[in-house]
Amino acid sequence: MKFITLISFILFIAASAFIIHEEQLLPHLIQPEVPKGWPKPNNIFATNPLTEEGFQLGRKLFYDERLSKDGNFSCASCHQQFAAFATYDHDFSHGFNNQFTTRNAPSLQNLAWVPLYHWDGGVNHIEVQPLSPLTAPNEMAENIDSVLQKLRKDAVYKKMFKNAFGTELINSQRMLKALAQFTGSLVSANSKYDRFKNGQEKFNPSELHGYEVFKAKCATCHNEPLFTDNTFRNNGLPLNSFIKDFGRMRISNESKDSLKFRVPSLRNVGVTQPYMHDGRFYSLGQVIEHYRTGIQQSPTLDSSLREGIAFTKLEKYDLIIFLNTLTDTTFLKNKKYSAPDGNTPLVLSH
Amino acid sequence: MMKHNLKIFSGIYFLFTFLIVLSNTALSQQKGINLKVIFENKVKSDSIILYDSIYTNPFGEKYSINKFRYYISNVRLVNNQGVFTKNTASFLIDEADPQSKEINLKVPMGHYKRLYFLLGVDSSKNVSGAQDGALDPTKDMFWTWNTGYVMAKLEGISTSSSLVNNKYEYHIGGFEGKYNVLKEISFDLPEADDLKPINQLTILITADVNEWWNAVHEIKIIQHAAINSPGALALAMSDNYSKMFRIKKIIIN
Numbered sequence: 001m002k003f004i005t006l007i008s009f010i011l012f013i014a015a016s017a018f019i020i021h022e023e024q025l026l027p028h029l030i031q032p033e034v035p036k037g038w039p040k041p042n043n044i045f046a047t048n049p050l051t052e053e054g055f056q057l058g059r060k061l062f063y064d065e066r067l068s069k070d071g072n073f074s075c076a077s078c079h080q081q082f083a084a085f086a087t088y089d090h091d092f093s094h095g096f097n098n099q100f101t102t103r104n105a106p107s108l109q110n111l112a113w114v115p116l117y118h119w120d121g122g123v124n125h126i127e128v129q130p131l132s133p134l135t136a137p138n139e140m141a142e143n144i145d146s147v148l149q150k151l152r153k154d155a156v157y158k159k160m161f162k163n164a165f166g167t168e169l170i171n172s173q174r175m176l177k178a179l180a181q182f183t184g185s186l187v188s189a190n191s192k193y194d195r196f197k198n199g200q201e202k203f204n205p206s207e208l209h210g211y212e213v214f215k216a217k218c219a220t221c222h223n224e225p226l227f228t229d230n231t232f233r234n235n236g237l238p239l240n241s242f243i244k245d246f247g248r249m250r251i252s253n254e255s256k257d258s259l260k261f262r263v264p265s266l267r268n269v270g271v272t273q274p275y276m277h278d279g280r281f282y283s284l285g286q287v288i289e290h291y292r293t294g295i296q297q298s299p300t301l302d303s304s305l306r307e308g309i310a311f312t313k314l315e316k317y318d319l320i321i322f323l324n325t326l327t328d329t330t331f332l333k334n335k336k337y338s339a340p341d342g343n344t345p346l347v348l349s350h
Numbered sequence: 351m352m353k354h355n356l357k358i359f360s361g362i363y364f365l366f367t368f369l370i371v372l373s374n375t376a377l378s379q380q381k382g383i384n385l386k387v388i389f390e391n392k393v394k395s396d397s398i399i400l401y402d403s404i405y406t407n408p409f410g411e412k413y414s415i416n417k418f419r420y421y422i423s424n425v426r427l428v429n430n431q432g433v434f435t436k437n438t439a440s441f442l443i444d445e446a447d448p449q450s451k452e453i454n455l456k457v458p459m460g461h462y463k464r465l466y467f468l469l470g471v472d473s474s475k476n477v478s479g480a481q482d483g484a485l486d487p488t489k490d491m492f493w494t495w496n497t498g499y500v501m502a503k504l505e506g507i508s509t510s511s512s513l514v515n516n517k518y519e520y521h522i523g524g525f526e527g528k529y530n531v532l533k534e535i536s537f538d539l540p541e542a543d544d545l546k547p548i549n550q551l552t553i554l555i556t557a558d559v560n561e562w563w564n565a566v567h568e569i570k571i572i573q574h575a576a577i578n579s580p581g582a583l584a585l586a587m588s589d590n591y592s593k594m595f596r597i598k599k600i601i602i603n
Contacts, residue, residue: 047479124497127479131487131494144488172488176480251496253529253581 027051027164032112035189036198038225041112044126044184048177053164056340058182060160061175063339066150067134069143075133075179076339078105082332084268085109085186091279102243104279106264107272109188109331113226119261119277121232122251127180144172151175188267188331189225196325197225203325210322213315217291218266220304227266227326233302234259236295240278247277258300270324271332284320292316386552387425387453387465389443390598391418393559398445407563411571413508413518418445418559419491420502420591421484422453423468423475429460440471442484442491443557457551462539465553469592470501470532473525496579498523501531502591504562511575518571520562522587524580531580531588537597552601557594565593 030050034041048054061067062075079085085108103119117123123132135143151157151170158168165174193211195201203211214222223229232248239246239259248257261277275281281290291309295301311319331337391398393405393415404412423440435457444450475481476498491500500521511518524531539553563569566589577583 118495122496123494124477125479128487128492128494128497131492135494148488171482172486173480173482176487180479253579 027053027166030055030185032185033187033189035187035194035225038189039113042115044112044180048127048180050181050185051164053160054178054181055185057157057160057164058178058180059337060157060340061179062182067147069146075130078133079108081334081338083107083271084188084328084332086272088271089273091274102245103277104274107268108183109186109267110226110265111184111186113230115230116262120248120251121262126184127176129183130176130179148172148175186331186337188328190330191267191328192325193322194225194328206318206321207325209314210318210320210325213311213319214322217309217311217319221263221302222266227269228263230262232257232260232262234298234300235261235263235291236297236301236305236308237276237280237290238294238296240280243278245277256300259298260300266323267326268328268331270327284323285316288316288319382456382458384550385425385427385453385455385457386550387422387455387467388552388554389422389451389453390554390556391443391445391451391559392556398559400446405560407560407571409563409568409570411508411510411563413506413510413571415445415504415506415559417503417505419443420469420557421471421491421499423470423472424466425453425455426466427457427460427462428464428466429462433460434466435460438472440475440484442489462551464536464538466534466536468532469535469588470523470525471499473530473532475499476525493521493523493579498525498580501525501588504559508571508575510571512572513575518575520577520587521579522577522584522591524584526580529580529582529585531584533588533592535592535595537595539600550601550603552599552603553597554599554601556596556598558596559594561594562587562591565590 027049028051030052032041032045032050062079065071065074065077067074078087080088082088087105091104106119111117111126115121117126117129118132123129131144134147148170151161157170161170161174161178162168164178192201192203192207196203196207221229221231221233221235234247237259246258248260248262249255251257269275269284273282273284275284275287281287288311291305292311293308295305295308297306396403396405398415398418400418401414401416404414406412420443421440422443423438425437425439426434428434437455437457439455441453442450471485475485480487485499487494491503492498493500500523502520502522504520506518507516508518509516513519522531537553537555563571567586569583569587569590574583577587
């Protein structure tokens with residue numbers, strides 16, 4: 001009996017040493033951020049536990065130009081932080097992939113509250129979204145494989161994949177999950193509007209009036225607190241005759257979806273110009289003019305826009321003032337989301 | 351006191367180790383059979399030679415085959431008590447890769463009456479993010495602009511096609527609503543009643559490419575040389591290709 005006790009004791013010590021050792025290697029879980037008063041987000045991290053190490057890996061990948069075929073484009077070259085991760089001042093972003101010169105790059109924020117990604121809702125999960133910019137349609141694989149080849153040769157990546165996922169294996173699934181940990185963590189909820197709602201700051205009379213105008217004329221589609229209801233609608237833009245983009249219809253194959261696009265969030269709208277799926281408007285003034293006088297009648301036009309939306313000069317002016325309260329400068333400048341410093345060794349200690 | 355605790359603790363630990371070892375051996379000794387499903391791709395009775403052979407479809411159109419791939423998922427067997435064995439894995443059958451044409455699964459002993467499988471990738475795997483293995487998006491069977499797997503793919507050259515370089519290209523997918531192309535295929539296992547599988551059950555299935563053109567709906571290359579997105583045409587094509595399988599042989603040993 002003594003002997004058995006001794007053996008099991010040795011086993012126990014060995015095993016606990018092993019467990020402790022393992023524990024040191026386990027990535028550190030982070031709680032996804034859910035701002036006060038917001039609806040429940042989609043569980044985008046259900047099969048991809050959000051961790052500090054996974055997030056940092058995703059961040060590095062997001063800013064890495066080697067993800068493109070020719071080494072010139074990173075995700076961040078089209079998704080710029082100071083523009084809420086939209087492409088600032090370009091109707092169509094430049095890129096290696098013609099597919100994406102046909103749409104305006106949207107902001108990346110609060111993506112856990114978005115049920116279907118892209119202007120036409122063609123992408124159903126945040127993890128598979130990057131496949132779209134990284135490859136051309138129907139020509140999968142060659143690019144992803146060569147991206148993975150590049151990453152596998154890099155000792156820093158090897159270490160980061162190991163820290164995030166337990167082993168040095170670098171495959172598409174892990175790369176995509178890491179990117180999703182970064183993009184899915186981009187939460188913007190600290191604009192002046194938010195602080196006003198939380199009672200931390202006051203609106204001036206112009207902002208208050210603009211808010212009233214907004215609630216009366218825009219909130220049916222751009223509803224609070226996310227400033228979108230995430231539905232697909234035709235807001236009366238005439239068909240762009242160059243790119244001939246019919247939006248949701250391409251995905252659903254249904255004529256009732258012709259010219260319908262996902263209602264975009266208006267958070268940070270003050271810094272994400274140009275606007276609309278093709279970037280046709282360069283100012284909020286032009287956008288409001290569209291709703292006032294530019295609505296194009298068509299069978300799929302949203303019924304609430306048949307008559308256009310009437311504005312007095314003052315209403316228009318104050319509405320723009322209000323829309324600018326949606327800019328969240330802490331988000332635009334948050335160091336956590338900016339390019340990692342390439343020269344510092346991996347900061348993964350806690 | 352301290353010493354006593356340790357004794358109990360390590361005793362429990364020992365018991366655990368013992369149990370784990372025991373259950374592992376039990377598992378590995380559990381009686382099971384190897385199920386092997388072999389797919390043999392053909393055009394009628396001709397074997398497929400990628401790129402180089404010219405075949406004739408039921409409309410007299412000539413074609414060659416450069417790529418021929420399809421997913422097989424959720425292979426199930428039902429026994430004479432109506433009990434299914436479950437397996438949710440997906441396999442990519444790729445004419446270019448001989449090893450891919452053989453599926454090996456371990457199933458419990460039983461008198462099996464029917465074989466079922468899904469032709470395509472289970473809809474749940476089309477909506478739950480990045481997958482790996484046979485479902486890795488780098489396998490060239492995944493749509494990036496309209497999320498979802500290409501369930502079956504046939505590509506080649508045909509003089510009846512007016513596309514660039516006479517290419518024809520069928521990428522068939524769609525897992526939702528009325529354009530869902532997923533097909534459950536099933537076969538009776540004829541000698542089931544006197545099956546007494548001991549080690550291995552091998553089912554040899556042929557897939558005839560010529561069923562793609564007219565098994566249910568007529569789809570001519572001259573009219574439709576490319577099908578590249580979910581929709582009515584893709585659905586029609588899937589109705590056709592779902593008829594391509596035949597059981598050629600069942601081997602028990």
